[in-house]
Amino acid sequence: MALKDIKGAFILLVSALITAFLYNYFSPFGIAIFGRWDESKGVVTAISKTDPVNTSIEIYDPEAVNLIVKNKKRIILDVRPREVYDQGHLPHALSFPLMDFDDDVANILGSINRNSAILVYCSSAECTDSHTFAGRLKNLRYTDVKVFSGGFRQWQEKGYKIEKNGE
Amino acid sequence: MENKYTPALVLIIKLVLGITFIYASYHKIADPARFAKTLYGYAIFPGFSINILAITIPFIELVAGFSLIFGLYPRPALLIINILLSGFILIIGFNLLRGHNFDCGCFSFSSNSGVLSNINLLIRDFLLLVSGIYMFKKTTAS
Numbered sequence: 001m002a003l004k005d006i007k008g009a010f011i012l013l014v015s016a017l018i019t020a021f022l023y024n025y026f027s028p029f030g031i032a033i034f035g036r037w038d039e040s041k042g043v044v045t046a047i048s049k050t051d052p053v054n055t056s057i058e059i060y061d062p063e064a065v066n067l068i069v070k071n072k073k074r075i076i077l078d079v080r081p082r083e084v085y086d087q088g089h090l091p092h093a094l095s096f097p098l099m100d101f102d103d104d105v106a107n108i109l110g111s112i113n114r115n116s117a118i119l120v121y122c123s124s125a126e127c128t129d130s131h132t133f134a135g136r137l138k139n140l141r142y143t144d145v146k147v148f149s150g151g152f153r154q155w156q157e158k159g160y161k162i163e164k165n166g167e
Numbered sequence: 168m169e170n171k172y173t174p175a176l177v178l179i180i181k182l183v184l185g186i187t188f189i190y191a192s193y194h195k196i197a198d199p200a201r202f203a204k205t206l207y208g209y210a211i212f213p214g215f216s217i218n219i220l221a222i223t224i225p226f227i228e229l230v231a232g233f234s235l236i237f238g239l240y241p242r243p244a245l246l247i248i249n250i251l252l253s254g255f256i257l258i259i260g261f262n263l264l265r266g267h268n269f270d271c272g273c274f275s276f277s278s279n280s281g282v283l284s285n286i287n288l289l290i291r292d293f294l295l296l297v298s299g300i301y302m303f304k305k306t307t308a309s
Contacts, residue, residue, distance in 0.1 A: 002242075005242045005243050005246055006243075006246075007243075008240040008242065008243030008244075008246075009240075009243035009244075009246045009247050010243075011240065011243070012227075012230050012231060012234055012240055012243055012244060012247060013227065013247065015230055016223065016226040016227040016229070016230040016231075017223055017226070017227075019226050019230070020222050020223045020225070020226035020227075021222065021223075023196070023226070024199065024222045027199075029197070029198060029199060029200065030199065031199045031200050031203060031218050031221065031222065032218060033218055033219060033222075034214075034215055034218055034219075035203055035207075035214070035217055035218040036214075037207055037214035037217055038214060044204070044207060045200070045204075046199065046200040046203035046204065046217070046218055046221065047218075048199070048200035050200075051200070126204070126207070126208075
Protein backbone atom coordinates (compact mmCIF):
# COMPACT_ATOMS: atom_id res chain seq x y z
CA MET A 1 0.00 0.00 0.00
CA ALA A 2 1.51 3.29 -1.15
CA LEU A 3 1.45 6.59 0.67
CA LYS A 4 -0.59 8.01 -2.22
CA ASP A 5 -3.35 5.46 -1.44
CA ILE A 6 -3.58 6.77 2.11
CA LYS A 7 -3.54 10.37 0.87
CA GLY A 8 -6.30 9.52 -1.62
CA ALA A 9 -8.36 7.81 1.07
CA PHE A 10 -7.94 10.88 3.26
CA ILE A 11 -9.20 13.14 0.45
CA LEU A 12 -12.23 10.88 -0.12
CA LEU A 13 -12.99 10.71 3.61
CA VAL A 14 -12.78 14.49 4.05
CA SER A 15 -15.08 14.98 1.03
CA ALA A 16 -17.55 12.45 2.46
CA LEU A 17 -17.51 14.02 5.93
CA ILE A 18 -18.01 17.58 4.64
CA THR A 19 -20.89 16.43 2.40
CA ALA A 20 -22.41 14.39 5.24
CA PHE A 21 -22.49 17.21 7.79
CA LEU A 22 -23.67 19.79 5.26
CA TYR A 23 -26.44 17.50 4.03
CA ASN A 24 -27.46 16.66 7.59
CA TYR A 25 -27.59 20.36 8.51
CA PHE A 26 -29.86 21.32 5.61
CA SER A 27 -31.93 18.13 5.35
CA PRO A 28 -35.45 18.25 6.85
CA PHE A 29 -34.68 14.78 8.24
CA GLY A 30 -31.35 15.79 9.78
CA ILE A 31 -30.41 14.65 13.27
CA ALA A 32 -28.50 16.24 16.14
CA ILE A 33 -24.75 15.62 16.37
CA PHE A 34 -25.36 13.84 19.67
CA GLY A 35 -28.50 11.83 20.33
CA ARG A 36 -30.05 10.67 23.56
CA TRP A 37 -29.10 7.04 24.00
CA ASP A 38 -29.35 6.50 27.75
CA GLU A 39 -32.52 4.54 28.49
CA SER A 40 -32.44 5.59 32.16
CA LYS A 41 -32.96 9.18 30.99
CA GLY A 42 -36.03 8.52 28.88
CA VAL A 43 -36.99 7.33 25.42
CA VAL A 44 -33.87 6.89 23.31
CA THR A 45 -33.79 9.03 20.19
CA ALA A 46 -31.43 10.46 17.60
CA ILE A 47 -33.19 13.83 18.13
CA SER A 48 -34.18 14.50 14.54
CA LYS A 49 -35.88 17.60 13.15
CA THR A 50 -39.09 15.55 12.89
CA ASP A 51 -38.70 13.89 16.29
CA PRO A 52 -41.96 13.30 18.18
CA VAL A 53 -40.14 12.93 21.51
CA ASN A 54 -40.97 15.61 24.07
CA THR A 55 -38.78 15.05 27.11
CA SER A 56 -40.76 17.45 29.29
CA ILE A 57 -43.74 15.07 29.48
CA GLU A 58 -41.78 11.93 30.31
CA ILE A 59 -41.97 10.04 33.59
CA TYR A 60 -38.72 8.06 33.95
CA ASP A 61 -39.26 6.54 37.38
CA PRO A 62 -41.18 3.23 37.14
CA GLU A 63 -42.00 3.45 40.87
CA ALA A 64 -43.78 6.76 40.23
CA VAL A 65 -45.77 5.01 37.50
CA ASN A 66 -46.53 2.14 39.88
CA LEU A 67 -48.00 4.65 42.35
CA ILE A 68 -50.05 6.27 39.58
CA VAL A 69 -51.42 2.85 38.60
CA LYS A 70 -52.16 1.81 42.19
CA ASN A 71 -53.89 5.07 43.05
CA LYS A 72 -55.61 5.33 39.66
CA LYS A 73 -54.35 8.89 39.35
CA ARG A 74 -54.30 8.87 35.55
CA ILE A 75 -56.11 7.20 32.69
CA ILE A 76 -53.56 4.79 31.27
CA LEU A 77 -53.38 4.25 27.52
CA ASP A 78 -51.49 1.36 25.91
CA VAL A 79 -50.66 2.32 22.32
CA ARG A 80 -49.09 -0.99 21.25
CA PRO A 81 -50.92 -3.23 18.74
CA ARG A 82 -54.02 -4.83 20.28
CA GLU A 83 -52.73 -8.41 20.04
CA VAL A 84 -49.66 -7.40 22.06
CA TYR A 85 -51.86 -5.61 24.61
CA ASP A 86 -53.93 -8.77 24.95
CA GLN A 87 -50.85 -10.74 25.99
CA GLY A 88 -50.28 -8.45 28.97
CA HIS A 89 -50.51 -4.80 29.91
CA LEU A 90 -50.38 -2.38 32.86
CA PRO A 91 -53.37 -2.75 35.24
CA HIS A 92 -56.41 -0.69 34.17
CA ALA A 93 -54.72 0.29 30.88
CA LEU A 94 -56.99 0.91 27.92
CA SER A 95 -55.95 -0.22 24.46
CA PHE A 96 -55.66 2.55 21.88
CA PRO A 97 -53.15 1.30 19.28
CA LEU A 98 -51.31 4.13 17.56
CA MET A 99 -51.88 2.47 14.18
CA ASP A 100 -55.67 2.75 14.73
CA PHE A 101 -55.54 6.35 15.94
CA ASP A 102 -57.52 7.83 13.05
CA ASP A 103 -60.26 5.20 13.43
CA ASP A 104 -60.33 5.61 17.22
CA VAL A 105 -60.43 9.41 17.42
CA ALA A 106 -64.20 9.54 17.96
CA ASN A 107 -63.91 6.83 20.59
CA ILE A 108 -61.11 8.69 22.37
CA LEU A 109 -62.97 11.99 22.31
CA GLY A 110 -66.15 10.28 23.48
CA SER A 111 -64.64 8.35 26.36
CA ILE A 112 -61.86 10.59 27.70
CA ASN A 113 -62.42 14.12 28.94
CA ARG A 114 -59.95 16.73 27.64
CA ASN A 115 -59.01 17.73 31.18
CA SER A 116 -58.30 14.16 32.26
CA ALA A 117 -54.84 13.23 33.47
CA ILE A 118 -53.49 10.69 30.96
CA LEU A 119 -50.46 8.42 30.94
CA VAL A 120 -49.36 6.85 27.64
CA TYR A 121 -46.89 4.01 27.16
CA CYS A 122 -45.63 1.71 24.41
CA SER A 123 -43.26 -1.25 24.34
CA SER A 124 -39.98 0.16 25.69
CA ALA A 125 -37.61 3.12 25.88
CA GLU A 126 -36.67 2.35 22.26
CA CYS A 127 -40.20 3.06 21.09
CA THR A 128 -41.44 6.57 20.24
CA ASP A 129 -45.06 5.60 19.57
CA SER A 130 -46.14 6.85 23.00
CA HIS A 131 -44.73 10.29 22.17
CA THR A 132 -46.38 10.30 18.74
CA PHE A 133 -49.69 9.42 20.40
CA ALA A 134 -49.21 12.04 23.13
CA GLY A 135 -48.49 14.66 20.45
CA ARG A 136 -51.73 13.80 18.66
CA LEU A 137 -53.66 14.04 21.93
CA LYS A 138 -52.10 17.45 22.48
CA ASN A 139 -53.30 18.47 19.01
CA LEU A 140 -56.78 17.40 20.10
CA ARG A 141 -56.37 19.86 23.02
CA TYR A 142 -55.81 17.29 25.77
CA THR A 143 -53.92 19.28 28.36
CA ASP A 144 -52.43 16.79 30.82
CA VAL A 145 -50.67 13.98 28.97
CA LYS A 146 -47.57 12.20 30.29
CA VAL A 147 -45.44 9.42 28.80
CA PHE A 148 -44.03 6.46 30.73
CA SER A 149 -40.62 6.36 29.03
CA GLY A 150 -39.57 2.84 30.10
CA GLY A 151 -42.74 1.35 28.62
CA PHE A 152 -44.05 -2.16 29.13
CA ARG A 153 -40.59 -3.76 29.05
CA GLN A 154 -39.38 -1.79 32.08
CA TRP A 155 -42.66 -2.42 33.89
CA GLN A 156 -42.21 -6.15 33.28
CA GLU A 157 -38.53 -6.08 34.32
CA LYS A 158 -39.51 -4.42 37.60
CA GLY A 159 -41.87 -7.31 38.30
CA TYR A 160 -44.92 -5.11 38.76
CA LYS A 161 -48.41 -6.51 38.35
CA ILE A 162 -49.42 -7.30 34.77
CA GLU A 163 -53.02 -7.62 33.69
CA LYS A 164 -54.09 -9.90 30.86
CA ASN A 165 -57.36 -9.86 29.00
CA GLY A 166 -59.97 -11.88 30.80
CA GLU A 167 -58.24 -11.61 34.21
CA MET B 168 -2.12 -14.97 -12.34
CA GLU B 169 -3.43 -13.00 -15.31
CA ASN B 170 -5.60 -14.54 -18.03
CA LYS B 171 -7.90 -13.14 -20.69
CA TYR B 172 -10.85 -13.11 -18.27
CA THR B 173 -9.10 -11.00 -15.61
CA PRO B 174 -10.11 -7.55 -16.98
CA ALA B 175 -13.75 -8.64 -17.25
CA LEU B 176 -13.68 -10.05 -13.71
CA VAL B 177 -12.15 -6.84 -12.36
CA LEU B 178 -14.84 -4.80 -14.13
CA ILE B 179 -17.63 -6.98 -12.69
CA ILE B 180 -16.21 -6.75 -9.14
CA LYS B 181 -15.82 -2.99 -9.53
CA LEU B 182 -19.46 -2.61 -10.57
CA VAL B 183 -20.78 -5.01 -7.91
CA LEU B 184 -18.82 -3.36 -5.09
CA GLY B 185 -19.55 0.19 -6.26
CA ILE B 186 -23.27 -0.34 -6.83
CA THR B 187 -23.62 -2.30 -3.57
CA PHE B 188 -22.12 0.56 -1.57
CA ILE B 189 -24.13 3.26 -3.35
CA TYR B 190 -27.35 1.27 -2.94
CA ALA B 191 -26.59 0.53 0.73
CA SER B 192 -26.16 4.24 1.48
CA TYR B 193 -29.48 5.39 0.04
CA HIS B 194 -31.98 4.44 2.78
CA LYS B 195 -29.54 5.50 5.51
CA ILE B 196 -29.17 8.96 4.00
CA ALA B 197 -32.95 9.20 3.61
CA ASP B 198 -33.65 8.31 7.24
CA PRO B 199 -30.63 8.98 9.48
CA ALA B 200 -32.73 8.80 12.68
CA ARG B 201 -33.77 5.24 11.84
CA PHE B 202 -30.20 4.32 10.97
CA ALA B 203 -29.03 5.78 14.29
CA LYS B 204 -31.56 3.58 16.10
CA THR B 205 -30.30 0.58 14.13
CA LEU B 206 -26.74 1.38 15.25
CA TYR B 207 -28.01 1.67 18.84
CA GLY B 208 -29.55 -1.80 18.41
CA TYR B 209 -26.09 -3.27 17.74
CA ALA B 210 -25.35 -2.50 21.43
CA ILE B 211 -21.66 -1.89 20.64
CA PHE B 212 -21.22 1.81 20.00
CA PRO B 213 -20.94 4.36 22.83
CA GLY B 214 -23.88 6.76 22.91
CA PHE B 215 -21.86 9.84 21.94
CA SER B 216 -20.72 8.19 18.69
CA ILE B 217 -24.05 6.86 17.39
CA ASN B 218 -25.37 10.01 15.68
CA ILE B 219 -21.96 10.91 14.25
CA LEU B 220 -21.68 7.43 12.73
CA ALA B 221 -25.26 7.59 11.44
CA ILE B 222 -24.54 10.91 9.71
CA THR B 223 -21.14 9.98 8.24
CA ILE B 224 -21.10 6.24 7.37
CA PRO B 225 -23.71 6.47 4.55
CA PHE B 226 -21.79 9.29 2.84
CA ILE B 227 -18.49 7.41 3.19
CA GLU B 228 -20.21 4.45 1.48
CA LEU B 229 -21.66 6.72 -1.21
CA VAL B 230 -18.41 8.56 -1.98
CA ALA B 231 -16.37 5.33 -1.99
CA GLY B 232 -18.92 3.62 -4.27
CA PHE B 233 -19.02 6.47 -6.80
CA SER B 234 -15.27 6.93 -6.65
CA LEU B 235 -14.71 3.25 -7.45
CA ILE B 236 -17.19 3.15 -10.34
CA PHE B 237 -15.94 6.36 -11.95
CA GLY B 238 -12.29 5.48 -11.42
CA LEU B 239 -11.51 8.52 -9.31
CA TYR B 240 -9.00 7.39 -6.64
CA PRO B 241 -9.99 3.73 -7.20
CA ARG B 242 -7.36 2.22 -4.87
CA PRO B 243 -8.13 4.63 -2.00
CA ALA B 244 -11.84 3.90 -2.55
CA LEU B 245 -11.14 0.17 -2.33
CA LEU B 246 -9.07 0.75 0.78
CA ILE B 247 -12.06 2.49 2.42
CA ILE B 248 -14.49 -0.19 1.21
CA ASN B 249 -12.28 -2.98 2.53
CA ILE B 250 -11.88 -1.27 5.91
CA LEU B 251 -15.66 -0.76 6.14
CA LEU B 252 -16.34 -4.39 5.20
CA SER B 253 -13.79 -5.60 7.78
CA GLY B 254 -15.55 -3.46 10.40
CA PHE B 255 -18.98 -4.82 9.42
CA ILE B 256 -17.68 -8.41 9.61
CA LEU B 257 -16.17 -7.84 13.07
CA ILE B 258 -19.33 -6.20 14.43
CA ILE B 259 -21.76 -8.75 12.96
CA GLY B 260 -19.49 -11.64 14.01
CA PHE B 261 -19.18 -10.29 17.55
CA ASN B 262 -22.96 -9.96 17.92
CA LEU B 263 -23.57 -13.42 16.48
CA LEU B 264 -21.00 -14.91 18.88
CA ARG B 265 -22.60 -13.33 21.92
CA GLY B 266 -26.12 -14.21 20.72
CA HIS B 267 -27.29 -10.61 20.43
CA ASN B 268 -30.19 -10.29 17.97
CA PHE B 269 -30.09 -7.14 15.85
CA ASP B 270 -31.29 -5.51 12.66
CA CYS B 271 -28.42 -5.12 10.20
CA GLY B 272 -29.95 -2.07 8.50
CA CYS B 273 -27.65 -2.76 5.55
CA PHE B 274 -30.02 -2.40 2.60
CA SER B 275 -33.30 -1.61 4.37
CA PHE B 276 -34.67 -1.20 7.87
CA SER B 277 -36.68 -3.96 9.50
CA SER B 278 -37.14 -5.42 12.94
CA ASN B 279 -34.54 -7.87 14.24
CA SER B 280 -33.32 -9.97 11.34
CA GLY B 281 -32.75 -13.37 12.96
CA VAL B 282 -29.60 -15.46 13.31
CA LEU B 283 -29.79 -17.19 9.92
CA SER B 284 -30.19 -13.94 8.06
CA ASN B 285 -27.25 -12.46 9.96
CA ILE B 286 -25.05 -15.46 9.11
CA ASN B 287 -25.96 -14.93 5.43
CA LEU B 288 -25.00 -11.32 5.89
CA LEU B 289 -21.64 -12.30 7.36
CA ILE B 290 -20.94 -14.63 4.42
CA ARG B 291 -21.96 -11.93 1.93
CA ASP B 292 -19.69 -9.33 3.56
CA PHE B 293 -16.84 -11.82 3.64
CA LEU B 294 -17.23 -12.53 -0.10
CA LEU B 295 -17.34 -8.81 -0.83
CA LEU B 296 -14.18 -8.32 1.23
CA VAL B 297 -12.35 -11.10 -0.64
CA SER B 298 -13.43 -9.45 -3.92
CA GLY B 299 -12.33 -6.05 -2.60
CA ILE B 300 -8.88 -7.33 -1.62
CA TYR B 301 -8.49 -9.08 -4.99
CA MET B 302 -9.47 -5.91 -6.80
CA PHE B 303 -7.12 -3.79 -4.68
CA LYS B 304 -4.23 -6.04 -5.75
CA LYS B 305 -5.29 -5.90 -9.39
CA THR B 306 -5.73 -2.11 -9.49
CA THR B 307 -2.50 -0.34 -10.28
CA ALA B 308 -1.54 2.71 -8.26
CA SER B 309 -1.69 5.79 -10.49
